[in-house]
Amino acid sequence: xxxxxxxxxxxxxxxxxxxxxxxxxxxxxxxxxxxxxxxxxxxxxxxxxxxxxxxxxxxxxxxxxxxxxxxxxxxxxxxxxxxxxxxxxxxxxxxxxxxxxxxxxxxxxxxxxxxxxxxxxxxxxxxxxxxxxxxxxxxxxxxxxxxxxxxxxxxxxxxxxxxxxxxxxxxxxxxxxxxxxxxxxxxxxxxxxxxxxxxxxxxx
Amino acid sequence: xxxxxxxxxxxxxxxxxxxxxxxxxxxxxxxxxxxxxxxxxxxxxxxxxxxxxxxxxxxxxxxxxxxxxxxxxxxxxxxxxxxxxxxxxxxxxxxxxxxxxxxxxxxxxxxxxxxxxxxxxxxxxxxxxxxxxxxxxxxxxxxxxxxxxxxxxxxxxxxxxxxxxxxxxxxxxxxxxxxxxxxxxxxxxxxxxxxxxxxxxxxxxxxxxxxxxxxxxxxxxxxxxxxxxxxxxxxxxxxxxxxxxxxxxxxxxxxxxxxxxxxxxxxxxxxxxxxxxxxxxxxxxxxxxxxxxxxxxxxxxxxxxxxxxxxxxxxxxxxxxxxxxxxxxxxxxxxxxxxxxxxxxxxxxxxxxxxxxxxxxxxxxxxxxxxxxxxxxxxxxxxxxxxxxxxxxxxxxxxxxxxxxxxxxxxxxxxxxxxxxxxxxxxxxxxxxxxxxxxxxxxxxxxxxxxxxxxxxxxxxxxxxxxxxxxxxxxxxxxxxxxxxxxxxxxxxxxxxxxxxxxxxxxxxxxxxxxxxxxxxxxxxxxxxxxxxxxxxxxxxxxxxxxxxxxxxxxxxxxxxxxxxxxxxxxxxxxxxxxxxxxxxxxxxxxxxxxxxxxxxxxxxxxxxxxxxxxxxxxxxxxxxxxxxxxxxxxxxxxxxxxxxxxxxxxxxxxxxxxxxxxxxxxxxxxxxxxxxxxxxxxxxxxxxxxxxxxxxxxxxxxxxxxxxxxxxxxxxxxxxxxx
Numbered sequence: 001x002x003x004x005x006x007x008x009x010x011x012x013x014x015x016x017x018x019x020x021x022x023x024x025x026x027x028x029x030x031x032x033x034x035x036x037x038x039x040x041x042x043x044x045x046x047x048x049x050x051x052x053x054x055x056x057x058x059x060x061x062x063x064x065x066x067x068x069x070x071x072x073x074x075x076x077x078x079x080x081x082x083x084x085x086x087x088x089x090x091x092x093x094x095x096x097x098x099x100x101x102x103x104x105x106x107x108x109x110x111x112x113x114x115x116x117x118x119x120x121x122x123x124x125x126x127x128x129x130x131x132x133x134x135x136x137x138x139x140x141x142x143x144x145x146x147x148x149x150x151x152x153x154x155x156x157x158x159x160x161x162x163x164x165x166x167x168x169x170x171x172x173x174x175x176x177x178x179x180x181x182x183x184x185x186x187x188x189x190x191x192x193x194x195x196x197x198x199x200x201x202x203x204x
Numbered sequence: 205x206x207x208x209x210x211x212x213x214x215x216x217x218x219x220x221x222x223x224x225x226x227x228x229x230x231x232x233x234x235x236x237x238x239x240x241x242x243x244x245x246x247x248x249x250x251x252x253x254x255x256x257x258x259x260x261x262x263x264x265x266x267x268x269x270x271x272x273x274x275x276x277x278x279x280x281x282x283x284x285x286x287x288x289x290x291x292x293x294x295x296x297x298x299x300x301x302x303x304x305x306x307x308x309x310x311x312x313x314x315x316x317x318x319x320x321x322x323x324x325x326x327x328x329x330x331x332x333x334x335x336x337x338x339x340x341x342x343x344x345x346x347x348x349x350x351x352x353x354x355x356x357x358x359x360x361x362x363x364x365x366x367x368x369x370x371x372x373x374x375x376x377x378x379x380x381x382x383x384x385x386x387x388x389x390x391x392x393x394x395x396x397x398x399x400x401x402x403x404x405x406x407x408x409x410x411x412x413x414x415x416x417x418x419x420x421x422x423x424x425x426x427x428x429x430x431x432x433x434x435x436x437x438x439x440x441x442x443x444x445x446x447x448x449x450x451x452x453x454x455x456x457x458x459x460x461x462x463x464x465x466x467x468x469x470x471x472x473x474x475x476x477x478x479x480x481x482x483x484x485x486x487x488x489x490x491x492x493x494x495x496x497x498x499x500x501x502x503x504x505x506x507x508x509x510x511x512x513x514x515x516x517x518x519x520x521x522x523x524x525x526x527x528x529x530x531x532x533x534x535x536x537x538x539x540x541x542x543x544x545x546x547x548x549x550x551x552x553x554x555x556x557x558x559x560x561x562x563x564x565x566x567x568x569x570x571x572x573x574x575x576x577x578x579x580x581x582x583x584x585x586x587x588x589x590x591x592x593x594x595x596x597x598x599x600x601x602x603x604x605x606x607x608x609x610x611x612x613x614x615x616x617x618x619x620x621x622x623x624x625x626x627x628x629x630x631x632x633x634x635x636x637x638x639x640x641x642x643x644x645x646x647x648x649x650x651x652x653x654x655x656x657x658x659x660x661x662x663x664x665x666x667x668x669x670x671x672x673x674x675x676x677x678x679x680x681x682x683x684x685x686x687x688x689x690x691x692x693x694x695x696x697x698x699x700x701x702x703x704x705x706x707x708x709x710x711x712x713x714x715x716x717x718x719x720x721x722x723x724x725x726x727x728x729x730x731x732x733x734x735x736x737x738x739x740x741x742x743x744x745x746x747x748x749x750x751x752x753x754x755x756x757x758x759x760x761x762x763x764x765x766x767x768x769x770x771x772x773x774x775x776x777x778x779x780x781x782x783x784x785x786x787x788x789x790x791x792x793x794x795x796x797x798x799x800x801x802x803x804x805x806x807x808x809x810x811x812x813x814x815x816x817x818x819x820x821x822x823x824x825x826x827x828x829x830x831x832x833x834x835x836x837x838x839x840x841x842x843x844x845x846x847x848x849x850x851x852x853x854x855x856x857x858x859x860x861x862x863x864x865x866x867x868x869x870x871x872x873x874x875x876x877x878x879x880x881x882x883x884x885x886x887x888x889x890x891x892x893x894x895x896x897x898x899x900x901x902x903x904x905x906x907x908x909x910x911x912x913x914x915x916x917x918x919x920x921x922x923x924x925x926x927x928x
Binding site: 112114115117118119139140142144158159160162163164166167169187191 | 596597598599649651652653654658659660662663708709710711712713
């Protein structure tokens with residue numbers, strides 16, 4: 001009787017402690033699937049303004065359409081020279097494909113997707129090597145994405161740009177008079193902007 | 205009159221005079237009694253015996269202390285002294301390894317048991333009042349009056365009580381409505397122009413509905429003054445209305461119902477730079493309004509049907525809470541940052557429990573528990589002209605909306621095999637707890653110079669949390685006076701969502717924090733001497749704590765994160781000894797060594813856990829005797845020292861409070877129609893800090909980097925109770 005009792009106690013105790021090794025199910029929540037390589041196709045720029053003309057220091061007034069055309073043209077030329085595409089390696093990792101001085105370069109990053117937002121965090125060490133300068137910390141860049149049948153558009157919007165500008169505004173940088181004028185003008189233009197999206201469209 | 209009263213109680217010389225008078229009264233009374241001894245039943249001898257015979261309901265059935273394989277303390281409502289309107293914070297230090305920060309607002313009070321706890325967020329200890337759960341910390345601080353007894357169980361109670369009882373349970377039982385008419389009125393005054401009033405009436409209706417109605421009101425000027433407002437003190441007041449009913453149908457039914465409404469208002473936070481508080485303990489200096497207003501309403505129905513050998517219990521409760529907080533969030537006189545928060549909550553709980561009642565060999569209990577909680581927070585952060593001292597963004601305001609719906613369901617069972625061998629009891633319990641939380645969150649920013657807010661985050665998500673919660677214990681009972689036990693149990697606290705997003709450089713919302721779990725291993729013993737003059741309860745424990753939820757003050761506001769893993773080990777003892785007739789020595793002591801062994805920040809590994817004091821202690825003497833003097837039939841006098849060990853207030857262990865001890869005294873006379881009570885707390889006016897933190901503005905204002913709150917000064921009070 002005593003041995004049976006000891007056996008019962010030992011079994012109950014083992015069962016109880018055994019719970020401590022049970023893992024709990026974790027939710028494997030991946031909102032959106034990206035796969036493969038996406039190549040840069042064209043600049044994405046959407047700009048709406050609350051007035052007919054935009055006044056930029058040292059320049060003639062321009063219409064919103066003129067600014068849009070200029071930015072898209074410049075972007076297609078310049079962005080395409082340096083940025084060739086993105087490759088999604090897994091549900092958390094991606095690689096940014098670039099061309100610097102004619103040579104293909106890759107920069108690793110991690111990403112998190114939430115609804116139509118994607119946070120991309122560049123690999124700090126690789127970026128330090130690329131720019132030749134130690135980078136102490138690397139915050140995430142928040143982008144909005146729109147997925148089409150064969151294309152993927154990634155961009156930052158007006159609110160995000162305002163947030164970045166307000167960070168710069170708070171830094172008390174030692175700007176020259178000209179730089180201060182441009183910065184102030186940029187803030188003023190942004191305040192009157194109704195829609196602003198800057199980014200790129202990529203094709204699979 | 206107010207000035208005179210304050211002068212009477214606050215002046216240092218008067219304080220010494222008053223405590224000397226209290227001491228002389230105590231000694232004089234003792235001396236008088238030695239020559240006029242009246243042998244009665246109502247002596248300390250009976251107090252230990254009463255403790256041995258008291259029944260504990262926290263295990264969801266009536267058991268004696270020696271039958272429960274859990275470290276626990278019981279405080280009778282008669283001994284809830286020390287202040288005119290005590291609340292749970294008065295238990296701090298009186299119960300081994302139980303620490304609850306005194307002072308601060310009712311919004312959230314840090315609570316630690318055995319080194320485990322939280323500064324803010326979901327409570328680590330379950331709180332039940334007459335079988336009804338109190339879920340949130342903002343409802344934990346309320347006046348404890350008309351209390352029958354308070355049971356404090358240490359160690360996880362999640363098998364029977366589920367979420368949020370990760371390291372303990374406080375089970376409060378109020379006095380039930382009486383079968384005859386009675387009326388009790390109490391009035392009290394104490395330091396800092398504090399007044400409290402209480403009225404309780406037992407109103408039986410025929411012989412089937414016994415009613416009790418009670419009302420209490422408290423107000424105080426407080427002891428902190430704000431230099432910025434010219435020395436305005438932080439007043440507070442509150443009132444409470446309570447109804448309890450007991451239906452008497454026949455002996456097989458027990459039905460109780462109740463409703464409660466509480467309103468309170470606290471003016472001001474008491475945080476300031478540590479260096480300044482060391483010079484002027486109770487002077488703060490901030491430029492914006494700070495207050496906390498709270499309204500709580502609740503109702504419950506508790507029905508129990510007794511069968512031949514079983515009983516079925518049904519407990520339904522509903523509570524509604526609304527609170528508003530205004531805060532100068534930088535706690536300085538600079539115009540940096542203020543916030544306003546308004547929250548509303550509805551909570552419904554339902555428990556059904558079926559258990560055996562009359563068995564010599566087997567006690568079993570099965571039950572189910574469900575709840576639904578709907579919590580909405582609206583939060584506005586306003587940034588002032590000097591916002592650059594804190595904020596990297598040039599914002600005027602940020603507006604947040606957070607609605608979290610949570611529902612949960614659990615099933616539990618517990619079996620105790622009794623006298624498998626003579627005196628050997630084995631208890632096995634298991635619970636499955638599941639809950640799902642749904643978040644609806646959005647915020648928007650008002651950039652400096654802009655006219656309208658810009659929407660920033662907009663997110664909805666669901667998350668579920670579940671756990672199996674076992675417990676196992678072996679208890680050996682040699683007789684009704686001596687028992688020893690060993691137990692293993694799992695504790696669990698569900699995950700959830702933070703109120704606001706702190707990272708404004710990311711448009712992805714990351715508000716979730718994960719659940720935390722722990723395992724508690726414990727051995728203990730309980731002993732009552734044969735002559736009823738000595739009692740000791742002692743325990744040793746080891747706790748392994750995973751994914752600890754910690755509270756962090758970030759740029760935009762508070763945040764809860766899973767920091768890592770910690771362990772805690774220690775010992776506890778409750779001792780009561782009637783060393784002379786009517787004179788009892790008591791000691792409640794706890795030691796805990798708690799540290800992180802895994803942390804998000806590697807350098808914090810090996811550091812002590814935030815806020816948990818290394819030891820707690822309450823020791824002293826109590827004298828109780830029946831007398832026959834005019835209107836008074838009994839008196840009580842007590843002197844005690846409450847002590848707390850070393851505490852760290854940050855994970856880096858740079859903010860430290862060394863051990864400190866507080867001297868307290870109580871004196872009371874009681875009769876059939878009248879009670880009179882005098883008390884003194886922290887009589888020697890010991891200076892200490894009850895809270896410290898690293899202020900977010902500290903990087904730019906180094907004098908504020910280490911900020912905190914001074915502990916309460918000496919207080920004295922008196923009350924009179926008329927009973928009809």
